[in-house]
Amino acid sequence: MIIRRLITCSIFIAAVSSASPLWAQDKKLDRLRVGGGSASAAQMSIWLAKEGGFYEKHGLNVEVISIPGSSLAIQAMLSGELPIIQAGGAGPIQAALSGTDTVILATIVKKFNWWIYAQPNITRMEDLKGKVFGVTRFGTQSDLASRIALRKAGLEPDRDVTIVQTGGPSETVTAMAAGRVNAAAISPPATLQAKRLKLRDLMDLTGLDVEYHVNGVVTTRRYLKANEDIARRFLRAYVEGAVRGMRDKPFAIKTMGKYFRTEDKEVLDESYELSIKNGFTVPPYPAGIPGLLQDLERTMPKAKGAKPEEFIDNRLVREMDQSGFVKALLTGK
Helix, strand or coil, X not given: CHHHHHHHHCHHHHHHHCCCCHHHCCCCCEEEEEEECCCCHHHCHHHHHHHCCHHHHCCEEEEEEECCCHHHHHHHHHCCCCCEEEECCCHHHHHHHCXXXXXXXXXXXXXXXXXXXXXXXXXXXXXHCCCEEEXXXXXXXXXXXXXHHHHHCCCCECCCEEEEECCCHHHHHHHHHCCCCCEEEECCCHHHHHHHCCCEEEEECCCCCCCCCCEEEEEEHHHHHHCHHHHHHHHHHHHHHHHHHHHCHHHHHHHHHHHHCCCCHHHHHHHHHHHHHXXXXXXXXXXXXXXXXXXXXXXXXXXXXXXXXXXXXXXHHHHHHHCCHHHHHHHCC
């Protein structure tokens, strides 16, 4: 019921993203409902593909639903309401370790594009001991980035720091400014909002020399087995949209402005440079599973000894890569 209400509340985004170009209206398109996270630049691949008409190009009539947080998106996927989702962080692996048939098909963002911001009176990460730390939702990218940052500062999450859920990125910044939380991990465009409110930049996670499944395409093995061709065409459109966004700044800016509901040039420019132009990885082979498993060992004993390949299926990305499809996109030929 929670997922159904969220989908109903997302009717604006769904309506905006369901319109097909005129040139595709006379084609028979396979209908597909997919879920994307709340509006942030790192989540834009799924929307770039829509705005570029790439789903229709590959024979799909895709309705994109915005779901605030990967944990809720995973629930919607497992219920069958949204058979393919865009999700990152530890959520997909936690679901698989819990006995579901969740599988990661692609990782479009492999490096953390997150910063730790705090109230102005906090000058060091170590000062967060005994304080309240905000994440959008447990099990999301925000949660994962926060726990990694805290441990790097010698703090143990949930023991040295109280972690609470705050909602979306904008709500997280508002909670910091209002004093309800002392610090949080945020990504563009929320970073610019934090700067304008004079919050303090404590740690930059973009320089971490490690790969994680920060964001990408997730489905179930059951759906993939029964609908492999639809998944294949979805991934092609998804990658084509990402590459268009990386190469065409005006297109990416226009798309972000539409879904962020802003014309703020500074917000859009920063989001583009940090998250799309320099944040997407193509071809999007599934990546970063070992680090996630290591992090999960503390709370999920099943993660210890689990093999990364148990959580991914890279066949469709490998097929795109070896066929020359990706090379043609990247070279414009």
